[in-house]
Amino acid sequence: MEAAARVLEEKGLDGYNTNAVAERAGVSVGSLYQYFRNKDALLSSLLEREAEPFLAALERIPGEAPFQAALLLLIEASVQQQLRRPKLARLLDFIEAQAAFEDQARSTVDRAQLVLSRLLDREKAPKVEDRPTAAMEVLSVIRALTDAAGERGEQDYSRLVRRIHRAVCGYFAMDVRKTS
Amino acid sequence: MEAAARVLEEKGLDGYNTNAVAERAGVSVGSLYQYFRNKDALLSSLLEREAEPFLAALERIPGEAPFQAALLLLIEASVQQQLRRPKLARLLDFIEAQAAFEDQARSTVDRAQLVLSRLLDREKAPKVEDRPTAAMEVLSVIRALTDAAGERGEQDYSRLVRRIHRAVCGYFAMDVRKTS
Amino acid sequence: MEAAARVLEEKGLDGYNTNAVAERAGVSVGSLYQYFRNKDALLSSLLEREAEPFLAALERIPGEAPFQAALLLLIEASVQQQLRRPKLARLLDFIEAQAAFEDQARSTVDRAQLVLSRLLDREKAPKVEDRPTAAMEVLSVIRALTDAAGERGEQDYSRLVRRIHRAVCGYFAMDVRKTS
Amino acid sequence: MEAAARVLEEKGLDGYNTNAVAERAGVSVGSLYQYFRNKDALLSSLLEREAEPFLAALERIPGEAPFQAALLLLIEASVQQQLRRPKLARLLDFIEAQAAFEDQARSTVDRAQLVLSRLLDREKAPKVEDRPTAAMEVLSVIRALTDAAGERGEQDYSRLVRRIHRAVCGYFAMDVRKTS
DNA sequence: GATGAATGAGGATTCATTCAT
């Protein structure tokens, strides 16, 4: 899986093939197929592996934290996630969007949506009409801004987090200036 | 080009190949190659064709419109663009991000950035530290939200525009409630 | 035909195709096919056109000239022929050797062989066992040395002629030093 | 490589393609590409393989042999080489002359030229003005006469060798009758 | 379990030739 990640980072989606991954991993293609049913299964596993720390961070958000604090933790988790390996993260975002990985993507998004939905129950949380849509859109905004930052090679985490936070608060029609 | 667009919409990136496009267009592969140097050149042209109406809309934004009005026009242009053929638009967004289409992408983004940068000169425009970054990030947010809307099959343009507008205003730390 | 010759000289056998020839000639492919049944017919005609001056020179060799003088004329004709357009000449030599142009080649060689065979009847001509073979071999030697000269970019006609003459005389077991 | 050789012999340059070679070899195209980067690389290897015995023979020419004896060995090596598989040899001669195989050709010719150049240092060797040119021209003559012999289906090695020897001696302005 | 050679379907591209205009 790590070899697959490296190949994606180094040669992009076009250069990603089983032989390249096997070589990079220092094993034979045959061995690859012992552990992964096929090329897509390998990507699937990678997708899961990379999503894991983010999802774990979400689930570590303390249940009693007020909305704003929890939102910031969520944004930080996303930024952390995306800027750790920016190119890989962006590539996986796209791969996840492909038809073949629908299920994969849905389950990740579902877990994140669930967390975010629950956030909207908290004290001082904004009122929204359609909670799943709001959750999804907020995640989109966070992801878009972190991807763009990754692409630019941005390094300044805290400023990025603040900008994202402002956008999200705007989305919720909350006044940022009161909160951060 | 239209055949290429249809193939992308119907079969996705994986099903996109010269034979499929030729067949869909009702011509021979040979004919395809009379008009496009190669597979990528066809995508390039399609990219350009699809970006055109959006860019044209941007350039139609009246020079004297105040910032908020202009911003709304920009958002509307983007939403219009993206929801016309949502699947195609999302696919092209990804394709544009591939290394092979860097130049293409850069030129489109540059034109949009320029328009947005100029908007920031206008009366009542927010102050931002790094104008190119702000322009890029705002475009990212708009695109992310329209893509997500396209994916969900959202139809209600005006509500979508309003939500995007709120997020962007939040990003600029402007108070939406005063403006729209 | 001239366009075909130029294409061969400029792009070699690999770059030689009907479209290239038509473009070079400033006409349409369609027109090409009005004058030449197909690609090979065009080469055939070119082959003939290029062989012509050489064959004509052979036929101008005076009937009463003694062997040595006639042989020199023949060598000069060949050198002239080959060094006029060296690259083209070498390419055509090869093309002529292809199965598809057997007839063409045979007829050219036959005419040259005939002339050379008759030379061997003359006064002071060397005795050879197998006249057609001798004729063919002498032509081979002449052609090989002129081709090599063309490849090297050799310009000094008279020295080249002398070297070839020596080789041919050697082949006939004649003493050059007595004759030239 | 042997399959490639056979295809060339049986179907000529036009019939030479990767599928034909693979079929002839009784393997899949894929396997071909495991051993040869591409079509040309296969030809390159074949070129080298076929040149090898000739070059080896040249290098076996004893250092102390007098010029005439060494020259005969060289001619015999060439004749042997060319008459073993005449059609293949002629085809490879042409292929070697193509731009794409320049390097290949140069290295072969260089080794042969070197041997021949050294021969010209020996006792009783003829004096020549330009040694590299002389070497190249002698090789041309030998090759031309062996090629022609191959084309005719000539079988009589020793006579062929004698005729070539005479031509070469003539070229060097040496009197054959004194030597062989 | 590991290996990696073999497979061959799939896909991009070229180009000789035709034929409606």
Added chain:
DNA sequence: TATGAATGAATCCTCATTCAT
């Protein structure tokens, strides 16, 4: 007669997957 767009067979090459060792 000239045109040149259209055709599609032919060809090169890649790569996911298998399986004998």
